[in-house]
Amino acid sequence: GAGVSQSPRYKVAKRGQDVALRCDPISGHVSLFWYQQALGQGPEFLTYFQNEAQLDKSGLPSDRFFAERPEGSVSTLKIQRTQQEDSAVYLCASSAPLWGADDEQYFGPGTRLTVT
């Protein structure tokens, strides 16, 4: 497909488990973003990649959260020792241009993480 894809769509983890969430951006898109959306809230920025470089990780809530994009395409968001407050939908978005700071971000369907 041509859109942003994320897997898994749903993940249930027991408290203390590690999880890995995958994002496949639109082919050729330079910028990749991760957002966290708690129930009933708007998405909140977590981190941003330009190609393989993680240029901003100011939104990561703790050092248990780690993201990577080693080859500048697929990205993985890892959460270690999950806690109940990590339960949320994790959205990935990508945008195309190297130049043009405010182009449209295309969002994936999200991964709904439930920590029990």
Next chain:
Amino acid sequence: AQKVTQAQTEISVVEKEDVTLDCVYETRDTTYYLFWYKQPPSGELVFLIRRNSFDEQNEISGRYSWNFQKSTSSFNFTITASQVVDSAVYFCALSESLTGTASKLTFGTGTRLQVTL
């Protein structure tokens, strides 16, 4: 700090009614972009519009129209003759420049629109 306020948590209308979703924002940037996204029950955010801070012209796209007023820091969204398929959560968002050339989005808390027959 950037902030987006969507004071209407939930709105219910009957099909064919017009409805306006409010959005008020705060920013210290002189150049910024405003966005509206739709989130249907499937969960995926669907882009509706992007507006540059220098362009205060109202925009109309089919049944959708947007009113940007810099003087009141508002970017309101009107759906004319609403339809059941418009039922969704609508988010207003404000861009904030990041290192490099991209921007992160600051979202409001959303307005849930319910359109019934």
